[in-house]
Amino acid sequence: MKKRAFFSRFISLAAAVFTLLVSLSQVQAAGGTTVYLPLISKSPTPGLALPPADAASARLTVPSGFAIRYFTTNAGARPRLMAIGPDGWLYVALFDGGSIVRLPDANHDGLADGVQTVLTGLTYPHNLEWYAGWMYVAEGDKITRHKDTNADGIYETHETVTTNIPGGGAHITRTLHFGPDGKLYVAVGSTCNACDETDPRRAAILRFNPDGSIPSDNPFKNDADTRKRPLWAWGLRNSVDFLWAPNGELWADHNGSDGMGDNLPPEEIIIPVQGNHWHGWPACYTATLGVNTSPEVPAPGYNLDCAPAIPARFTDLAHSAPLGMQLGAPAPFPAAYKDDLFVAFHGSWNTTLANARDCKVQRVLIDNGQPVGSQTFVNGWRAAGETCAGPNAFGRPADVVTNAAGEMFISDDVSGAIYRVIYVGP
Known part of the structure; x- marks a missing residue:
């Protein structure tokens, strides 16, 4: 009897070890970093485990019925925008790290198994998105695309899509997304706080074919200035992120000009971006706080007709600094x-302390496809008595994404953490 029990335990242990060995493949990422990737890529399952309480759950507040924990405390150097990959796992652009990392949770315990580097050698990568088998990356001065041709988890095939994108300036992040029309849209920020740009690609959203060529229906497709040919929409000082609503509208956020005091201009959270139209900056802004149906108004120092400007549909407090969005x-x-x-x-970083804006995740309530109000969803990063840029801040959220299993991930580009929010019940 004892021999039979021992033999049974031995077989179980051997099977477990064998499963572990065949499920992992040791590969060398670019730069010599060793990572371990599943030999067979498996998508996450709906099991939503809740790890033990941690520093994030002790500090950050969420609505009743939700729970927040660290997914990882160290994703890398300045994690910005994220995406769920074709394999179902979370991918993150490391802006200062010059790389894209993958954070799987193969055992579904609610914690990242590790940080796997899948692509390196990038210049200020800000976001990524997959299209037609390629992973597209918005870098500081170009759009590139990459492919994992041998399915080992490392993206070793590289192509430059377009360099018709200006680099540098006061706002150096670039964000790309593919629209329902199959076109590549790219947001480019301004060089300044408030100025008349000389480069038409600044403070704008550009539009390309997936291969980087100019679409035949772009408004300036044949312009003598080749820089103007990708121009789709302008007057957007710094639209860090954008997306498409179910009705097909392109919604972008917008970081307004400084120098107008603590309370002006309101941050434009939902701008219904129109192709071949001006959206106000730097001469005009949306003055209404919250739901807006009014035209834009002139900014101080400008005496222009703001009627042609496309106003925001929903705004929030000035200096809130909206970044990544999830609909x-x-x-x-x-x-x-x-x-x-x-x-x-x-x-905020430059308001008076009395008007300091929280670094948080805000929920904009959508009813029948339109914004009707907003409320705080996650808060607690800002230290008491400081702005969000203060030395004692817990962090600053940069992006929000969800997956099909109902997990929400929040990147923090100050602490380097990724947080995970799930619904645990009433």
């Missing part, structure tokens, strides 16, 4: 959340 949340989030917009507010 909708799948079950098991409650049904009341499924259509709402979640925005990472980076918070």
